[in-house]
Amino acid sequence: MKYSKNLLIIEINRIRNEIGHDEVKIxxxxxxxxxxxxxxxxxTKDRGxxxxxxxxxxxxxGRLKExxxxxxxxxxxxxxxxxxxxxxxxxxxxxxxxxxxxxKKLTNFNDDKI
Numbered sequence: 001m002k003y004s005k006n007l008l009i010i011e012i013n014r015i016r017n018e019i020g021h022d023e024v025k026i027x028x029x030x031x032x033x034x035x036x037x038x039x040x041x042x043x044t045k046d047r048g049x050x051x052x053x054x055x056x057x058x059x060x061x062g063r064l065k066e067x068x069x070x071x072x073x074x075x076x077x078x079x080x081x082x083x084x085x086x087x088x089x090x091x092x093x094x095x096x097x098x099x100x101x102x103x104k105k106l107t108n109f110n111d112d113k114i
Contacts, residue, residue: 003031003040003068012053015063024052029078038071043081050077 005028013023027045034041044050053075054061065073076084 003033005031008042008064011064011067012060015060015067016052016055019055019059019063021055021060024048026052040070040073042073042075044075044077047077047079050075050080 008028008031009026012026016023027049028042029045030041030043032041032043033039042053044053052060053064061073061075064070
């Protein structure tokens with residue numbers, strides 16, 4: 001199923017209204033849906049929108065998950081998403097440097113035997 005930003009914002013505000021939360025302006029930057037796992041990732045423009053989507057005690061996102069029959073919903077702010085992506089790149093670079101160092105040691109070891 002395809003989820004649009006507008007559909008999610010309408011549903012989020014409907015749920016917020018039904019449980020007594022104030023209606024707020026929500027900014028969704030991106031939506032990713034993994035059909036294989038039934039997981040939706042909502043990337044918000046800021047942490048305020050992330051909080052509004054999650055709601056007090058997770059009620060809003062929990063109801064959204066139930067109402068749209070989604071297995072899992074993850075909500076991240078764009079800044080958190082960028083930070084995690086950056087940290088993963090650093091980790092990958094470190095891992096690649098270890099692999100390179102290990103390969104170099106193996107090459108040197110083999111050169112010593114010749």
